[in-house]
Amino acid sequence: MLTSPDFLVPDREWCERRIPDGAGRPAADFFYSSMLGTNHGAHDRLRRLVVRELSARRVAALGLRVEETVAGLLDDFAEAAADGADADFQDLVALPLPVAVVGDLIGVPAADRLRLRQLGDDAGRLLEPVRSPEDWARADRGVSGLREYFTALLRERRARPADDLASALARGQRTDGAGESDGAGLTEGELVDILVLVFAAGFETTAGLLGQAVHALLTQPGQWALLRRRPDLVPAALEESLRWDGPVPMTERIAARPTELGGLPLPAGASVITVMAAAHRDPEWFADPDAFVVGRVDGRVLGFSAGVHYCVGAALARLEGAVLLRAMLRRFPELRAAGPPGRRTGDGLRGFTRLPLTV
Template sequence: MESAEASILLDELTRVTGREDPYSRYRQLREISPLVRADDGALVVTRHADCVAVTRDPRLGHMPPHMLEFVSPNWENHPALRHLFTSILTINPPDHTRLRRLVSSSFTARRVQALQPRITEMVDDLLDRMTGDVDFVEAFAFPLPVNVIGELLGIPEPDRAQFQGLVRDWTLVLETMTSDVLKIADPAAATIREYLAGLTAERRRKPADDMISALVAAEEDGEKLSEDELLTMAALLFAAGFETTTNLLANSVVALLRNPDQLALLRDDPGLAPSAVEELLRYDTPVQLLARVAWDDIELAGVPVSGGERIVAYLGAGNRDPERFPDPDHLDLTRQDNAPLSFGGGIHYCLGAPLARLEAQIALPALVNRFPKLDFAGDPGRRDSLAIRGYTTLPVSVS
């Protein structure tokens, strides 16, 4: 289970060069052992089957509050951590069950599908504005999802742009929780919460046809969201609603430009979009890993795991497992049975998955058809993160 080679590979993934190409390291880790122990004591799984087990096994969950103190002492005094550790992203049943039920009544499939004409309109408008050499992240990958989720939630359009930097700073805690990171993440989280508190108060006075108003009114079996739960939920939905989709769009464009035969397939057959988006999610997923804690003594990957041990599932590695996906390092938009691990699984399966898929299915065919000579106009600037994989800049030529 432990080896010096595995330790070196895991250490490389914390460095810029390792994050640039994590997939070759994942492959080597998988070949060493299905389960390896990191230097911090966490158990790491890289096979598809084991990643699925981690996301779905009810004996695995998130850290209970008493364990969080060991990870980050006084976490409740840090806005960035408090907003993370009290959200449905990281809490356990029964609180998770109650909150998810309440938000699901507002974040319905009908509400998402009703956005399709508006998303198409936004895509066309953004493409109309793109000429010559542009930064794809700035010109398209960020404004599309931030405006979609902003419109869904009811955040006024002039207020949306400020959140790109704020959310990026807040989500630094997904990578590490050092004091230096918290000095950046805490003010960002506090600013987001302060803004949403004002907007929520306004919606209480004057409800609108948006999701924040729906969350304010949401009720299930006589229970409603508390003010703290409402603000935490709104912050999570907004941040997750554009951060991961921005990275999905940018990662997809890079993958398509580096595989021009596949780009041509999508251009010639826009009907490939649903399969193409699944394959692009598998090939270079925006969310590379997730963590759980064993609540009981279990067996994982044929190895005994003690209750209380932390487990990290490398979803990006599972998406490249040859036991599940033949020739996994090859991008194939026509691949059958290519459902990725990218949105997690089990009770914590991503609420926003249908919306992210819909945006990409509309945007990517429109982009490659509008610009037949789409190409790189410079070197992409990668985000310095392993947990969230994406680009900060992506220069492209659309002339």
């Protein structure tokens, strides 16, 4: 379903037809016109610029900064866990790490990141498969606040450019003498919404991945011990974590034409929830699917989706996860869980609100 041309993502036309209450809502306007809610040419022109700016070179260049950020956050974690105390890994490390990394990437000053993190968490309610009035209210508040902030940041970067994504996007909108734009003719609103999406998606899902990977490994002591002996398996451990308990369990697709799925006929326009978390436990693809096994060679992990909507930030998320796990294995080889974690509410995103650990 994720790769078939028979299925599209819900877009603005679908929203107007199926969610009349979305009319005039900032959250609906953002979601169904961003990369998440566009198809074909509209999606390509938005994605092309982001893929260019999140190139392998730019991500690799962030490596040293990620290592420095990880080291500082683990210092804070070690201090909080001194003398046998419990420390909340999610609050001290898993959440602030991707916020700092995506903040550095975009050019968000450190002093602004906590407020934007809260707005991004509100905007994340858009990923719920069924949105309550409260979800819509929070999403509207989050999107409006983020749009206001990034509009001002683009204006600032045009006056004082820096080496960051906001400056690159601001430059990309400029036209040459022939009126051609190397930013694919994106409007100011489209540039702002790219920054909103990169920021919100860049920390919400990665924070979930980091916390869930550490939790999975600590609930499987043999696998944590394996990584201590074989740190070269860290990338494989991240992939197994995405399969076993990934941050994005499902996504929605719309049948573009009459088709069939698993023997079930679907009319054009049918809405289908694709549950990747279920695919990841399919015994026809994964041997002993309920077991957490680092280094699996069977099946295909869909934690970053697939097809044209494959996550543009996958390489950055993997980099953050690999740097963090390797540093934790070196510094805290005896790391242990210290009580039950708290999970976030909702169905659209999985993650922890609290993950107490002891060193």
